[in-house]
Amino acid sequence: MITVDEAFARIIAQKIELPVTELSLEEAVGKVLGEPIYADRDFPPYHRVTMDGIAIRYEAYQAGEDTFRVEGLQLAGAPAQTLTSKDECLEVMTGAILPKNTDTVIRYEDVSITERRGKRYAHILAAPKMRLQNVHQQGSDRRATDLLIPEGTILSPAEIAVAASVGKSSLKVAEAPRVAIISTGDELVEVTQTPLPHQIRKSNSYMLQAALREQGVTADVFHLADDKALLLNELSEKLKKYAVLVLSGGVSKGKADYIPEILQELGVEQLFHEVAQRPGKPFWFGKHAAGPVVFALPGNPVSTFVCYYKYIQPWLRTVLGAAPAWNLQAHLTTEVTFNPKLTYFLPVKIFITANGIWRAQPITIGGSGDFAGLLAADGFLELPPDQMKFSAGESFPLICFRG
Amino acid sequence: MITVDEAFARIIAQKIELPVTELSLEEAVGKVLGEPIYADRDFPPYHRVTMDGIAIRYEAYQAGEDTFRVEGLQLAGAPAQTLTSKDECLEVMTGAILPKNTDTVIRYEDVSITERRGKRYAHILAAPKMRLQNVHQQGSDRRATDLLIPEGTILSPAEIAVAASVGKSSLKVAEAPRVAIISTGDELVEVTQTPLPHQIRKSNSYMLQAALREQGVTADVFHLADDKALLLNELSEKLKKYAVLVLSGGVSKGKADYIPEILQELGVEQLFHEVAQRPGKPFWFGKHAAGPVVFALPGNPVSTFVCYYKYIQPWLRTVLGAAPAWNLQAHLTTEVTFNPKLTYFLPVKIFITANGIWRAQPITIGGSGDFAGLLAADGFLELPPDQMKFSAGESFPLICFRG
Numbered sequence: 169m170i171t172v173d174e175a176f177a178r179i180i181a182q183k184i185e186l187p188v189t190e191l192s193l194e195e196a197v198g199k200v201l202g203e204p205i206y207a208d209r210d211f212p213p214y215h216r217v218t219m220d221g222i223a224i225r226y227e228a229y230q231a232g233e234d235t236f237r238v239e240g241l242q243l244a245g246a247p248a249q250t251l252t253s254k255d256e257c258l259e260v261m262t263g264a265i266l267p268k269n270t271d272t273v274i275r276y277e278d279v280s281i282t283e284r285r286g287k288r289y290a291h292i293l294a295a296p297k298m299r300l301q302n303v304h305q306q307g308s309d310r311r312a313t314d315l316l317i318p319e320g321t322i323l324s325p326a327e328i329a330v331a332a333s334v335g336k337s338s339l340k341v342a343e344a345p346r347v348a349i350i351s352t353g354d355e356l357v358e359v360t361q362t363p364l365p366h367q368i369r370k371s372n373s374y375m376l377q378a379a380l381r382e383q384g385v386t387a388d389v390f391h392l393a394d395d396k397a398l399l400l401n402e403l404s405e406k407l408k409k410y411a412v413l414v415l416s417g418g419v420s421k422g423k424a425d426y427i428p429e430i431l432q433e434l435g436v437e438q439l440f441h442e443v444a445q446r447p448g449k450p451f452w453f454g455k456h457a458a459g460p461v462v463f464a465l466p467g468n469p470v471s472t473f474v475c476y477y478k479y480i481q482p483w484l485r486t487v488l489g490a491a492p493a494w495n496l497q498a499h500l501t502t503e504v505t506f507n508p509k510l511t512y513f514l515p516v517k518i519f520i521t522a523n524g525i526w527r528a529q530p531i532t533i534g535g536s537g538d539f540a541g542l543l544a545a546d547g548f549l550e551l552p553p554d555q556m557k558f559s560a561g562e563s564f565p566l567i568c569f570r571g
Numbered sequence: 572m573i574t575v576d577e578a579f580a581r582i583i584a585q586k587i588e589l590p591v592t593e594l595s596l597e598e599a600v601g602k603v604l605g606e607p608i609y610a611d612r613d614f615p616p617y618h619r620v621t622m623d624g625i626a627i628r629y630e631a632y633q634a635g636e637d638t639f640r641v642e643g644l645q646l647a648g649a650p651a652q653t654l655t656s657k658d659e660c661l662e663v664m665t666g667a668i669l670p671k672n673t674d675t676v677i678r679y680e681d682v683s684i685t686e687r688r689g690k691r692y693a694h695i696l697a698a699p700k701m702r703l704q705n706v707h708q709q710g711s712d713r714r715a716t717d718l719l720i721p722e723g724t725i726l727s728p729a730e731i732a733v734a735a736s737v738g739k740s741s742l743k744v745a746e747a748p749r750v751a752i753i754s755t756g757d758e759l760v761e762v763t764q765t766p767l768p769h770q771i772r773k774s775n776s777y778m779l780q781a782a783l784r785e786q787g788v789t790a791d792v793f794h795l796a797d798d799k800a801l802l803l804n805e806l807s808e809k810l811k812k813y814a815v816l817v818l819s820g821g822v823s824k825g826k827a828d829y830i831p832e833i834l835q836e837l838g839v840e841q842l843f844h845e846v847a848q849r850p851g852k853p854f855w856f857g858k859h860a861a862g863p864v865v866f867a868l869p870g871n872p873v874s875t876f877v878c879y880y881k882y883i884q885p886w887l888r889t890v891l892g893a894a895p896a897w898n899l900q901a902h903l904t905t906e907v908t909f910n911p912k913l914t915y916f917l918p919v920k921i922f923i924t925a926n927g928i929w930r931a932q933p934i935t936i937g938g939s940g941d942f943a944g945l946l947a948a949d950g951f952l953e954l955p956p957d958q959m960k961f962s963a964g965e966s967f968p969l970i971c972f973r974g
Contacts, residue, residue: 193762193777193780193781194777194780194781194784196781197781197782197784197785198785207943211941211943212771212940213766213768213771214768214769216940218871218938218939218940220823220824220825220826220828241826243757243797243826243827244756244757244758244797244825244827245756245757245758245759245769245770245797246757246769247767247768247769248768248769259826261825261826261827262823262825262870262871263756263758263820263870264758264769265758265768265769276824304937304938304940304941308937308941309936309937309940309941309943309944310943316943316946317946322973323781324781324972324973325778325779325781325782325785325876325879325972326778326876326942326945326946326948326972327946328777328778328780328781329774329775329777329778329781329872329876329942329945330774330942330943330946331777332762332772332773332774332776332777332778333771333772333774333942334772335762335763335764335765335772336762337762337763353647353648353666354646354647354648354649355647355648355666355667355668356648359596359735359738359739359740360738360740361738362738363616364650365616365617365650365651365668366617366648366649366650366651366667366668367648368615368616368736369735369736369737369738370735371732371733371735371736372732373735374596374597374728374731374732374734374735375728375729375731375732375735376728377596377597377731378596378597378599378600378726378727378728378731378732379600379728381597381600382600382601382728394646394647394648417666420623420665421623421679422623422647422664422665423623423644423646423662423664424646424647424664425623467665467666468665469732473728473729473732476728493974494921494923494974495923496923496927497923497924497925497926497927498927499927518897520897520898520899520900521900522900523900523966524899524900524901524902524928524929524966524969525927525928526927533712534707534711534712535621535707536621537615537619537621537707537712538614538707538711538712539729539732539733539736540610540614540712540713540719540733541712542729542732543719543720543729543730543733545729563926563927566927569727569728569729570725570727571896571897
């Protein structure tokens, strides 16, 4: 039996080859960028007017001029006009290119515009503070050829906007691996069936499929009977077709728990079996020489849930090429004791105080079979194995599945 | 000009009618549940064995019996067997129904199994502590007909698992409104075009589309030229087809800023124009008597970004029927001063300390046009208007667009 940290390290060390694929900007959001994005021109690409008002030449104002005849209007989207006389001005609109021969914008609020004999004049009420006032200067944010977005970035709407602005209508992103979710357990029937008294409907597969979908990963779902010959045959097929197998059930030491034995018979090298944690202790993990990675999770729903969020989700993020997620922490609202020398994943509800402190209130559930108990929880607090008493106010790592 | 709080209140007060739709379990994750989900039977539905071992009758052990002949094997998925003699036992597997005439499970680790003359005997090594030990009792988590998941819940993988277990293969969810994203501004060209020196490519539309997609909302994207007749005509069409219009640009006081005037001409009642905030001050909001809600955002990319996350995202969540998101807070890493009497949305990068404190480091950006500056940010800290100095360590509400 190994520790949670050791199990985590062995999982994260497993790489798989993933092709890149090209998606439209809309589809790419939330995915991991598979190419670097560079600036094709300066940001902004021209001296950009940031206020509606008039554009003048600063030296004219410095030389004592405070009223300028309005020569014309520079709209956004129009080619740059040229100021013909430095004693005159051009009206300019936000987003427009700064007219040639001008270098300063004074907003409408700081000028008074009057008409005399069919001509318009702008009289300056508040002195411009400096040259290039109200001008977003060409290249001041980024320079052409600058690296804007490194490979491995998770694409938020901010990256999507920047990619659009440099002319990328599609983006290379890491293609999610093909995942097969395989449940076992002869007590399980289909969702659409009415179970007999000793049967229950499948739920782990749907939990896993939903959780993977939230990560942008599509998974196929299968159920296999607790039958050795059938398991051998079917799992052999799945290992040929999928890069990742996530199994649920059949990994304890019961009479029908054939999974570890069969996986090894099929050439999947066992990298560990049993982790010093509750729930989820019987977790089995291995890798096939031909590539596929196999997570064989315990069939108890809460165990499946914990193992997915603690191990599979961060592993997927890593193989897709992204940096680890933020390390959330939360403070226990009340004392908890847990005697076994196991890492304890405690279901908790989260409250954020007015001062921004994340508080974790333990949720009592009826063991690792009580997945309805998770409905009241937001995540799990990871309580370390070398401690038996966990005090109110102490903070621990948080695995969050909501919010 | 109204305050940010007043603008938020006026937006949240606008309801729109949304139909419910039915989605598969996989597709329903992340959506807002549009029906209550009840337990169809007890949770668990039978006395469920939680450890591999033997099942006995507790009174037999109490009466002094400590070795039980193994009568048979109760596998998961098989109908309940019946123990014929209370001095004997049945082997039982995790997940199985507890056999009739038994009430206690002793795990393999606590018994020693020996064979004599072809018969198997289990000798108890560690006394059972109580009746129903290692049994997850029928109905102990939930009772048949209990409300499991109320309407309005955002469906996490936990709810998906529970829905599957009660036989729901599809779920009623609130159908997202039809959204049209409409950019204006004659300086904008298509992503696939090479802009002239005074032009830039569209980016706000893609940002908005991506952000909406992350909320599970599909949006159609349009661009309209700064032409009054065309705007009147096209916006009139859009108001007939979409429940929500999100416009970007044309709401300031420039010569080509026709949007507020045209919207009112089309019967959209102005609920506010201008909010005491930076960036995003020129934000216009209104509602058409026939239903559609119109968010007309300033065209500066950072303004569009802030207004989406501050107003549109929470509004969508509300109209879909979900509770508000968690109120995140973060602590400034360094002092900030901001003099205008405006709410200041400060771009920040987030660091979470080992003790779970969210720290917000201000990101200097080149004004509301510097959307490349957002690449370094994780969100915005909302600094209130009635304060000019914001001290290091002080905490403020956080709007987060990553993590």
